[in-house]
Structure formats: C-alpha cells, structure tokens
Amino acid sequence: MDSDRTDTAAPPPTSADVARLAGVSRATVSFVLNNTAGGRVSEQTRLKVRAAADRLGYVPHAAARSLRAGRTGLVLLAGNTAPIGPLFSGFYRELQDALHRHGYTPVLLGPTAGGGDEAVRAWAELRPTAVFCVDPGLTPDGVGLLRRSGVRAVLTLGTSPVPGAHALIMDQREVGACAAAHLLERGRRRIGVVLPTDPALAVFSAPRLAGIRAAVEAAGSGAVVEPLPLDYTEESAAELAARCRDLALDGLFGYNDEYAMLALRALQDAGSDAPHPVAVVGADDLLLGRLLRPRLSSVRMRLPAGEELAELVDRVVADPDAPPLRRELLTVELVARESS
C-alpha cells in the first residue's frame, strides 16, 4: 500500500464547501442535509443548500460522522471461511437486506485472520454496532474485547454458544441425528459417515458426526458408526466405496448432498447400489441430488427469515447489558427418496 505520490486530484468537497457556496453556515448545511429539527431553516435556504450540495457532488464522510456521533451503523458478518451452499448464502443475503432496511450497514469480512484474536482486534477497530461471527474464531476473550471496544451486541452463529455472546444456534448435530434416525428406521445397523477432509468444513462435519453418534447411542440399537474420510475426488470416492464393502456397511450418511452423490456414484461403479445393499442419505436437499437414479434422500434444512433476525438485532442492540440470548435457528426434516 505505497500510495504516496503528489497527485493533483482535488480533495472531495466537505460540508464547509457546501456552506460557502450556499452562503450559509455549516450548521445550516447539516440541518438541511439531515432533515434535522423541522422548521429551523426556511424553504428557500433549504433549496439553496441542496442545490449547492448537488452542484459540488457532496457526499458526507462516514468516518467523521460516526466519530462525532459516537456510533457507527456497522454490522459485521465475520469469520465466514467455509465454502457455503445455496441455503446459507441465501440466508446471508436476506440477512444483509433486512439489516439494511433497519438502518444498519451490513459488511462481510473475509477470513483476514492472523493468529489468535488479531482478527478480532481488527474488527474492534471499526467500532461496529454489532458483530455476527460464525462458529469458530471467537473466544470468550474475543467477546470481551469486542464488548469493551463498544460493540453493543456480539452474536455467534453456529453449533455451540460462546460465553458472553448471544447464541444463534444452528445445531449441525440435528442434521446428523435426523439422518441417523431415518437410517435406523430403515433397519440399517452399520452406518458409514462421509467426512470431508477439507479442514475448513470440520465446523459442519464434526457436529454432524457427533449428532449421528448421539442418535445411534440413544436408540440403543447397537448400531455401528464408521467415519469415512473423503477427499472430494473420484479416486477418493472409489476408495471409500471399497471400504464400504469391506466393512459391510448398510447405511451411509454423506455429510452433504455433493459428498453423498460422489459416494453413491462410486458405490454404483463398484457394483453396489442404493438403497440395497447400502442406503444413502445426504443433506441440503439440492436439486442436483434428484438427478441421480436412485434419487438421493436428503436432510432438508430451513433457516428463519432475515427480517426476523434483524429485529432481534434491534432488540439486543437496544439493551446491551441484557443476559445472552439463545435462539435455535435451524429446523431439519428428512426428505425420503429412492436412495434409502
């Protein structure tokens, strides 16, 4: 960022420039442009000011404004590092729209993470009004840091809550549990679980596996759960299919519809098929899963409307010292098709 050259560009116009051009004081400009205090200025000068602002192409300086106001409307959506499907990205888009409607400035922050709470410090420097953070990457210390820097609401988005922060729970264990219940009901007792080797996806895959384990345990059916790492390549899928046969598995949860499709195809290429001998279930309910034959069963997930969360943000921001909220967002439902 070596941007130090003598450039001739005129500096952007300030409200003082507008005031000068309109022949009024800067305060008046501010009153007009922000529609403050109803009848303070006459219609005539309002017009003069507006004309001057338009003429100069005046755009207020957000940093100066929020410095003075002591608050930014910023809402950080941070820590989204994992590649996400259409469900979650649609949810994010909706959330951003809704926050915008509520007067906030939603901003997505990529994984600019260094080590430890370095990224969190960078967030705090922006003095956002609220911070959403997806599952890992926020420690209790990080929450404290943010709160002390003036952030009025810290919300975590993920499987498990973080002390001190409001918890928007998307319990991925439910996804696993839902799939497991279905497979057990179908009489399957030797269940393989496809797990992506990509570490960025562990946030989702680990709790899904845990959910399966818990559900199997709870059912007391004596069923076996077998983790099966998969690389998202055809070769890796072929190996996985071989392992399925060696282990005599009769049920398979695919982490994802994509991973499930990969596994199902590999099974078929190896002479197996679904639902016999192996019942296959995915998650996300992608349209593409319905293109395979047999059609892929899947765990469908739903998230609440963004508007609902924006209202929740309003509430927790209005009352920063209230005890941490806890709210379940995710609802799951199994869509049974031919593959199971």
Place this chain on the structure above:
Amino acid sequence: MDSDRTDTAAPPPTSADVARLAGVSRATVSFVLNNTAGGRVSEQTRLKVRAAADRLGYVPHAAARSLRAGRTGLVLLAGNTAPIGPLFSGFYRELQDALHRHGYTPVLLGPTAGGGDEAVRAWAELRPTAVFCVDPGLTPDGVGLLRRSGVRAVLTLGTSPVPGAHALIMDQREVGACAAAHLLERGRRRIGVVLPTDPALAVFSAPRLAGIRAAVEAAGSGAVVEPLPLDYTEESAAELAARCRDLALDGLFGYNDEYAMLALRALQDAGSDAPHPVAVVGADDLLLGRLLRPRLSSVRMRLPAGEELAELVDRVVADPDAPPLRRELLTVELVARESS
C-alpha cells in the same frame, strides 16, 4: 436502529486514557503504538505505554485514525449479487487474502442497492481507497461520483468495461464461444442454449449466449441458435427437453454445469440421450458433472491468482490519474467428455 437507552457501559478507552495511565502525553502514546520516528522515546517509557495500553485493552479507533490520516485502507468488493460457484468464490477469497497481505482492509458489500446510484453514494461515504464492482451496478456517473469522493481506483469486474474505470475483464462471451466451437466441430448445427430465468444470472447468461451467436456467425456454418429458458426445476427441465425434440436440436449448451445436468437428465427421461441425438456441454467443470453417465463435457474457466490482482491494485492506487487499465482475467478451455 432505535438504540437510545441510558446504558452504563464505560466508553472504550482512548489514547488519552492510555497516556494518563502511563503518565505521559498523548503524542508519546501515538509514537509508541505506531512505532513512529525511531529514537523519539526511551525504551523505558515505551514499556510503560505498552503496559498501560494492554492493561486498558486499548484498541485504536479506525474512523478517527483515517479521518486524521485522510485515507482509509478500505477496499470495497461490491455488487456481488448473483449466487456464485466455487470458482468465483475461491477467487474472491484469494483476492481478499492478498489485499490483506498488502495492508488493505478488504470488505464485501452485499446488494444493499436501492435505485440508481444510491448504493454508489453509500460506498463513497466510506471513502474507500479502491472499489471493485462486478458487472452491472456501476454507471459512468457512478465512477465519477466515486472518483470525486476520493476513491483512488475504481475497478470493474465483468464482461464489459465501464468508461473511466479500470477494467478487469472476465469475458463471458468466451465461454459461449468455446462451447460453440466445440459443438460445431462435433458437427452440430442446431444448437440450443439453456438460459436461467433468474434475472440475477443474466449478467452471465446474456454474454454467454452472445458469445455462442458470435462464434456461430463467424464460423459461417449456417447453424441455428435457439435460446431455451429454464427455471431450475425438474418440471421446467422436462418442458425444455420436449422443446429440444420439437426443434430437432442436436447440440445443447447448458449455461452452467448445474443447468446442463438438469437438462441432460430431462433429455434422458424423455428418451433422448447424449451425445446422440443431442450433444451437451456445460460450464464450470464441476466435479458433480462427472458423476452423470455420460460424463458431462464442460468449459473450464481459470482466473488469475489474487496476489497478482493485489499488486495491480497497488499500482493503480499509486497513480490514480493514469489512464484506465484493461486486463483479461478469464481463460477458458473445453474439457471434452462423453456427453458431446
């Protein structure tokens, strides 16, 4: 955003608080914390200041800092409204990382768009150092607005350049042209083009169609191009398959691997198959396309490394008055498989 309550939270510590605690002046605090001017302060006071800052959990105020400095390190990545595939999202992630390494603060702005240049004004308020904007949503007026607000570099990311802005071209017409060349070479003369009805995807689909048309024209083979709208539902795909037969098409470009897969499946369900009577080609080269039988041919696209673009940003930011740059990013290549 009604957040006006009397809350008891202590305001975040300022550099003045640190100075007071360390028993020095605010200037000294600034010198120490920014490592400015080598030997200005003794090692001893440095330690005192650092200790005080740590003790208070001091985090500098980005808005105040950049107000004073007259520049923010912000780089806006704006206007990304269309749902994007793994290729583009990977590219974005890399770009963000690289920008971060170069000392910028990359920030993703969702489609908070209102009408006209309203969104652009909102970007200008942030006084970013540079703005990336994907294809639509930036008019020449918008570019001017940004430049006058102090933005040192405006870059468009898409098929066609915008006057006044640097152009990072990802010419989607090439994708269509590549597919068309392949289909023509395979002897196809009646080519259908699957087009998503989702208006958000028109940014990509329209130029891809145009590329096909241009390639067919250039080849002078007298081939026919038939646009086929598709809804991303199985029902819509079935209708599309029927239309394929009615029009006696012998080639099909699928916009996308996903859309191509949908179409291919529908063709098969209707008794057709690929590559005969209809050769099918997609784009994106998704792994999932290789799961179908026949395996899907596809246009593979490549984008440059993010680091390369970050360096480009450095250059254009250093020299804001240089004439607009123009750079092709996209390279395409056909991966022929069994479906064509």
Place this chain on the structure above:
DNA sequence: ACACTCACGTTACACGTGTAACGGTTACTC
C-alpha cells in the same frame, strides 16, 4: 414603549487521532 414570542441562523465545542513544531535537560566540545 416594553416584554415576549416566533422564525431563522450562527457560534462554539466535541468526537479520537497523527504529527509538525517546539521546549527542556543533559552531556559534550572548544
């Protein structure tokens, strides 16, 4: 004629930084 209100603007300060210009010691040089 005086007090009072009303309508319209302005003056003045604060927000939290960075940094140029300016002291005040101490130690060294001639």
Place this chain on the structure above:
DNA sequence: GAGTAACCGTTACACGTGTAACGTGAGTGT
C-alpha cells in the same frame, strides 16, 4: 563556562461532522 548537539517529551492544530446553546430581527399583545 558558554555554545551546541543529542535525547526525550510535549503543546497545539487539523481532519469533517452533529448539535446544544446562543443571537437577531421582525411581529404581536398590552
């Protein structure tokens, strides 16, 4: 012992806003 340089720190201002407090002149009621 006076000049001076080196070292270490501070004072003072600017960045662009929002807004509370304060005029000011004209109209109005008695």
